[in-house]
Amino acid sequence: MGIHCALALLLLLGCQGVPWAGAHSLQYVLTIQKSLSGQWSCEIQGCLDKMLFLSYGSSDDRFSPLSHLGKSISATETWKKQVDTLKDTQNLFYQKLLDIQQKYDTIPEPLTLQIALFCQQKGDGLAHDSWSFDFNGQMFHFVPDDRKWTEDHPGSSWMKEWKDDREMNEFLYKTSLGDCKNWLQEFLVYSEETWKPTASLATSPDMSQRKATAIKPEASVLWALLFCFLLLVMYG
Template identity: 40%
Template sequence: MAEIGDAASLCYSFTVGKSRSGPWWHKVQGQLNEETFLSYNSSNNNYQVIGVRGNRLNATKICDKQVDTLKDGVDLFKEQVVHMKRENKTFREPLFLQARLCCWHEADGHFNGSWDFGLNGHKMIHVDSSTGEWTEVDPGSRWMKEMWEKNKDLTNFLSRISQEDCRAWLKEMIMSLLEEKLEPTASTTTTPHVDQPLSLAIKPNISVPLIILRCSLLLWSLGRILDNEG
């Protein structure tokens, strides 16, 4: 398991599909430093917190905010599958679209994000969210790239969630984990020091005469200053 201080990457994997006679289905997983903490699928249409890292996150505070946006992503990707089937008559069901969003901080602190898309397990397009550059991974993906680049609703969503939402989520989760990690240290400071070593136990008593001595010297010095001014 990666240390909390190294938690600098956040990814979400979307899969949406439909068979000829069956209903639409979807699955979304969230991963912090490649460790799954969130699962959302069509079987119960609700999210589940998974694993040790997921249980350490504040699910109500953090995951609730994410799921609404993730649902928007599922709906938008369903629309793209329907549109692709309409535009490309060679597609046969079952057909499923895969999308993977990742955002992370580079070693120098620079923030970056990307999207990767695939159809039926074949990688098709890579999108660099920082530069806005679209790259054809599969030689036959030009049609998909050209069609999606013209879709303003899609491109705006991809840019916003990768550059704004994902960045805010990553920051919030790191802060939540850091706070959770610091809690045991903070709690120990409130416990009574019953078995303190002698050298530590007598320090408060030694400080009292030192404070009195310092105050006396300060008053003496102030008196000398006032005498000289007089």
């Protein structure tokens, strides 16, 4: 439950989430939404050790490198591979939301699916990799090591379909244990050369120009801590 709480904070706060002491981490948060008017949108953020280095908005359909780190990485072949994989992830779950809406017409709009891909490398060589999802306030997780799904509140009628979707599970497995780990190792080389901890989710000029999709950071912290407290009370 501890790691699920930490990942909930990551979904809520992005690069301002909980610190990962003694470890390097690479995180991506995708937010796919369908408004009451029927308009779809997607935003993506990429963070290395809480440094925001990548931003995407469907309004201009452009992946933007942020900070010195992002600009250094954007000239590499790995940047292109990363962008392709993030596009594949976006398209995959856009289709999943369409499927859910068509089959389960009782799910109300607006729809919001937040997806967090997280991979971590500790100094002792141990690693942690995971996917977390928040669909209209319902949290669930995919652990690639054993390819298992867990729900914070079991009972979703469509969750079994995701668990049984071998093609999707294989994609999640390969992306987290393969791609994400490789990107983290390569990006760390650039971070050592260009690290200047000045860019953040709140202060990046590129991000400030985008339409805000989250509540203020101060309020987010309080809600996130309350959420984690309730999880610990209910599940121990």
